[in-house]
Amino acid sequence: MKRTLLLITFLLLGVNIKAQDLLSFKVEVEQSQPLPTYLLALEERHDVKFFFAEEWLLPFEITISANGKTIRDALNLILEDSGIHFEEHFGYAIIFVKDPRNEERRDSILRVATITRKSVDQTIIGDARSFKPGKRVQLKGIVKDEVSGNPMKDVIVMLNDREVASTDEYGAYKLVTISGGYILSFSYPNYREKVIDLRIYDDGDVNVFLEETPVILDEVVVSEQALTNRIGESSLKMTDLKRSPTFLGERDLVKQIQLQPGVTTVSEVATGFNVRGGGVDQNLVLYDNIPVFNTSHAFGFFTAFNSEAIQQVQFYRGGIPSQFGGRASSVLDITSKEGAYDQWHGSGGIGIISSQLALSGPIKRDTASIHASFRTSYSNWLLQSIKSDYDLRYASVKFYDASIKLTQKFTARTKLTLSAYSSSDEFSLTNDTTYMPRNLASSIKLDHIFNEKFFGSVTASFGQFSYTMSEPEEHQAFELKYEIQYPSLRLDFHVEKQKHKISFGAQSTLYTFQPGDLTGSKNSSTVNFIMPDEKALESGLYISDALEISNKLLIEAGARYSMYHRLGQGVTYLYDDNKAREPMNIKDSITYTGGDVMKMYQGLEPRLSMRYTLNDNSAIKFGYNRIFQYLHLVTNTAAVAPVDIWQTSNEYFKPQRADQVSLGYYKNFNNNVYETFVESFYKEVQNTLDFKDGSQLILNKHLETALISGHSTSYGVELSAAKVKGRLTGTFSYTFSRSLRQTDGRFPTERINDGKTYSSNYDQPHVGTVTWRYAFSRRHFFAGTFTYHTGRPTSLPTSFYQIDGVSIPNFSERNKFRIPDYHRLDVAFIIEGNHKRKKLLDGTWIVSFYNVYSRKNAYSLYFEDNGKGMVTTYKLSVIGSIIPSVTYSFKF
The missing domain is CATH 2.60.40.1120 (Carboxypeptidase-like, regulatory domain)
Known part of the structure; x- marks a missing residue:
């Protein structure tokens, strides 16, 4: 279409240049083909560009009888008496034109203008008199x-x-x-x-x-797998999030991530996600460059991020850039919205379990702005009405999240941004125990453009994650508190020079952990217990260069040098080398005072990403990254529990070291209407932690006796095919992958499954997803998602034995069995507001149905002794019915 627009422009200017020797090369064809197809193929082999209205040349073919002729002679013969002529322009362009007086040409111009519905501005850079062909x-x-x-x-x-x-x-x-x-x-x-x-x-x-405008049916879509992205990189679109089925009307960023190839989750009530066989703790989630430890509300039912506050999202599961570090599997980089600088705007939504509101506008026109959002829940009755094997009648759920961003432009080159985010939960399930996790993140960032090729930023931030668990029952009453604080400073700079894009910088984060503070009430049997604080300093230097070797080859090479210091005060216990690491085998200890370095780790993290463009529609990509992870999530469940804790690396817990290699092929079809890719990966992670059977993980001063170190291996192939234009759009993706572990220590108690390889808790070999959106009109859509994945591994008792009348289970090897396979269908009907450009309120209705065919997917399995020493196994489903919801969102 734009070729035609350019042609029209040349015609209106009265182009009339004599052809020279640009078309003197010989015709070589093996079979007849449409003339437009042949001309486009010539552009790939020769330094020439053809501009034409495709409908003019489609009736013509070039045949083998033209072999040996110059392209000029062949075109003259083919187009003889057609009224179509060709002319050379600028020494490289061949423009096909019709007689300006021809009525057909005027009709073509009117048709093009009607179809495009676009205004075309003209911009001239430089002086045409200085034109040099090929410059x-x-x-x-x-x-x-x-x-x-x-x-x-x-x-x-x-x-x-x-x-x-x-x-x-x-x-x-x-x-x-x-x-x-x-x-x-x-x-x-x-x-x-x-x-x-x-x-x-x-x-x-x-x-x-x-200018933002209502979507038209044939809109251009920025693909998550665009040929220009790094391998394993996706740009998530908030428009897709707002036109997808929802659970209880809550638009969920994390659930959109879970639909990406190579990404899984263990259940709908599980916090976080697993990427390419990695653990939940191996994902770095950033909100305005601040790490967020808890990404969910209500034990995993909803995401902790309000979609009205989010501007853009980048997700990296391979080829991770060097500016990111500290997590072994992936990066989810969330950037919140800036306020508008000219006038006030607002948006919000009303659902059956929560509502939200966002406001954006100028504090001082053109120089200072604010964007603020708030979301809160207001009902418990809906969860209590869900049909489930899990008793939700006495469930209680409350949550909120809020964000604010203030921006001040001092000059055209300098901008200061203050950002803050907070979320809080209070929920209980089948008993009176109440869980209250909280997030807090704030930052101040100064951006400055030094010149056209050099710009950078400095960011100071503060983050906090905490939870409180309380039990009100008088004789058992207690309150357990856990907290992490992490102030941080980072510098980021970017230099552009000819074919280079250089990035470099430094980051440093000071962690303070309060691993547990247990307090009992006056009449409670609970004994007060306080775990000592732990401190650690994690720092990194990075540099990368995106070098355009040629028009086809782009290489981004970089490195990150990370450093970690476990700081005092604290105690390191020394164990007998000839015995298993158990509390009774402690032979000595070393006490460190405040500021002492108890343990130091460091390492080089090379990064490499390559893209070779085969042609306009296909590319091959390669990626390699090494990442050190110095924090470990301590858990003995497949899904993250509210009382799981983070453990720093120390004398006994070495940092995880992840090495990943990725290779992919990408191909677009039918003028980029269809996009496909196949991507493979192999990843090894050293020093992963797993728990000993029967270990106590909470409030354990000798945690090194409860955890053992091993290594994990994951590999797989990801396939995706997407239709991104037209009334019907959608994606089919399939991933085959394995996530395996091996833990083989010196002593039997330090081995899992006798040192043999076993499946990780989140090993799901087959994962398939289908998403679609059909536009009945410009305002009415039908969207849906179907997902399937292999049931995750689990350990089950194979028999029972009796001791003093109490049944004691004999468990199988770790993760030898699997829960039933998971599959679910969700659909939604979307009615968007009218398409008037000037309106007071633009509203959207979403009617969504979650779990359409009421599948009782297993959250876990539990078991009982049938009285004969045999095991009876039962399936526990948290959601076992269809969940309808209605949501109204608006903007003004």
């Missing part, structure tokens, strides 16, 4: 939202219908091309495409603003 020029600029003025990431930049660049986190893009005339376009989901008739004769800038 290479650089074009760059910044893309911003027209209303808020915020930079827009992942905007697709195209020249003549070909994707050539995408914007970075600062909204910046840069490309190199040959001087001449082009149709330049910028596209992003839910925004009106910007089209520019560009004449560029020298280096220059084109800065644009994009």
Whole structure:
């Protein structure tokens, strides 16, 4: 389409240039083919570009009879008496035109204008009199939202219908091309495409603003697997999140992550997600560059992030950039919205279990803004009405989350941002025990552009994660508290120089852990117990360079050097080397005072990402990364429990070291309507921790006697096919993967399954997902999701024996059995507001049905002695019925 627009522009300017020797090469064809197809193939082999209206040339073919002729002679013969002529322009462009006086041409122009419905601006950079054929020029600029003025990431930049660049986190893009005339376009989901008739004769800038607009049926979609992304990188679109089925009306970012290839979860009531065979603790979740330890509300039912507060989301499961460290499997990088700089806006939603509101606007027009959001629950009755094997009649759920971002522009080059996020829960399930986890994250960030090629930022932040568990029953009453505080400082710089994009910086985080404070009431049998605080300092230096070797090959190489110090005060217990590590085998101890270094670890983390573009529609990608993880999640359950704790690396717990290799092939079809990829990976993680059978993990001063170290291996293949344009869009993905562990110590008590390889708690070999959205009209959609995965491993008793009348189980080997396979269908009907550009309120209704066919998926298995020493096994389902919901969201 943009080829036609460029053609029209040339015609209107009255182009009339004589052909020279550009078309002197010989025709070589093996069989007849449409003329447009042949001309596009020539562009791949020769330094020439053809511009034409496809409908003009489709009736013509080039046949084997043209072999040996020059392309000029062949075209003259094929187009004889057709009224179509071709002309050379700028020494590299061949433009096909019709007689300007021809009525058919005028009809074509009107048809093109009607179809595109776009305004075309003209931009001229440089002086046409200085034009030199073949001269290479650089074009760059910044893309911003027209209303808020915020930079827009992942905007697709195209020249003549070909994707050539995408914007970075600062909204910046840069490309190199040959001087001449082009149709330049910028596209992003839910925004009106910007089209520019560009004449560029020298280096220059084109800065644009994009206008948000209602979605049309054939919108251009920024793909999660765009050919320009790194391997294993996805850009999640908030528009998709808002048009997906929901559980109890809650739009859930984490559940969208769980639909990605290579990502699984152990249950719908499980916190977090597992990536490529990794544990929940191996995912780095950042909110405005601040780590978040708890990503869910209500024991995993809902995500802890309000979609109204989120601007963009980047997810890395392979090829992780060097600026990220500290987690072994993946990075989920969430950026919150900035406030609008020109006028006030708002959005919100009303659901059956919670409501939310967000406001955005200027504090001082064009220079200072604010964006604030708040979400809270207000009902317990719905959970109590869910049909479940788990007794929810006495369940109680309360939660809220809030965020605020203040932005001050001091100059066009300097900006200060203050960001804060908080979430809190209070819930209990089948008894009176109450759990209250909390998140707190705040930061202050200064961005400065030193010059056109050098910019950077400095960020100071503070994070806190805590939980309280309390039991009110008088004779057992207690309160257990746990807390992590982690102030941090980071520096990030970026340099662009010719074909290089260099990033470098430093980060440092000081952790203070309060591993447990147990307090009993006056009449309680609970004994007060306080675990000593632990401190640790984690730091890192990084550098990377994205080097464009050629138009086809891009290499991003980098390294991260991480350092970790376990700090005093504290005690390291020494054990008899000839005996198993048990409390009774302690032979000595070393006491450290405040500020002493109890243990130090360090290591180099190389990173490499490569992309080789085969043609406009296909690419091969490769990635390798090594990451050290210095914090360990201590748990003995498959799903993260409210009372799980984080353990620092020390004398006995070495940091996890993950090495991952990824290789993928990507292919788009039918003018990028269909996108497919296959991606394989292999990952090894050293020094993973697992628990000994029967271990006590909470309030244990000798935790090194309850945990043992091993290593894990995971590998797999991820397949995905997506249709991203048209009335019907959707994705099919399938992942085959294995997640295996081996724990083989010196002594029998330090081995699991006698040192043999066993499945991890989250090993799910087969995972398949289908998502779709069908547009009945521009306002009405039918969306759905079907997911299936192999049941996760579990350990079960194989028999019972009696001691003093008490049944004692004999357990199988670790994770020898599996719970039943999991599958679920969700659907939703979406009715969006009208498409008037000027309106007071734009509303959307979502009617959603979760678990349509009432599948009773197993959350876990439990067992009983049947009185004959045999085991009777039962399946526990948390959700066993269809869950309908209605949600109304709005913006103004």
